[in-house]
Amino acid sequence: MSDNPFSLWVYLSQSPLLWLTVTLLIYAVTDAVSLKTRRHPLANPVLHSLWIIGAFLLVTKTSYTTYFAGAQFVHFLLGPATVALAVPLYENRRRVAAAILPMLVALAVGSLTAIVSVVLLAQAFGLPRDIILSLAPKSVTAGVAMGISESLHADPSLTAVSVILTGIMGAIIVTPLMNFTGITDFRGRGFAAGIAAHGIGTARAFQVDEVAGVFAGIAMSLNALVTSLLVPLAVTYLVR
């Protein structure tokens, strides 16, 4: 037994083991709670993991850098997971081919709306230029958005935060909003969730309806492609 209990903490808090375990454990708990509430939108596991882990870091005075040294093993998988989206796209190629026109039109409109609305709103609120650039790619999956942000010399970590906030808000709001509009086409509902709220919206869509989930996944991968081409263009024309 160590004579000083703090030396054990100092050792553990510097090792990847502790923070990787904390990340997986807290997510496992919040995901179980979400399942218990039959996937209530407000029981979003990402939302609750974030504040619990965040509070834990603040209370233990652990820097984000130390935390990330452990959690990066999970973060790294965002890249391979993006590649893996080829599989649902491939498996549903017939359904995708049948809806290819509505999807392409909705992709163009949705992708543009996501970028232009956030840039114009941020300008209307008088936010500084570097924040506007960091918010612009907020509707695509974190790995891709951070890449876009880097190429614009914006702040990738602020982009990551806005991507995740966007995803959580989209996942919470999509079901009540769509029920309110009375639209029952789950292809369209899922597609919108994937365009507006990337992976977190896609995870939500899969909870609601299998077809919605597939279309959300397709929307998310197509949007990752289109947004990485559109954001640099939009920024050139919209941000002075």
Place this chain on the structure above:
Amino acid sequence: MIASLSLILLCQLVGEVAVRALGVPVPGPVVGLVFLLLLLLARDRFPALARGPLGDDGVESASRAMLANLSLLFVPAGVGVVQKLDLLAEHGIAILVILAVSVIVTLLATVATFVAASSLLPREEDRP
């Protein structure tokens, strides 16, 4: 499993190399996605490709496992919010309002366009 994961990583690697070599502003994993999709489509045409990770549901089941836990992967980046608390104290309300309005507008614009565009097409069931 390992072979399937290797194939996914290899696609990402090819994507990263292609992006760097061509200097295009598209993220590497997105090019990797296209590359894996092309491989899967090529397998349909050339059955000889259906081996290793491309045979027997290999790369498919590895991908499904990864995508089933997609929202977990956003947690480490999201916890980065603790670094941005001063920025959020200053602009947080504005940022939250902007993101919320943008999400709602995007959801509505996308679903409306999708529904409108598909109503212009003949329904799937009516086709031969």
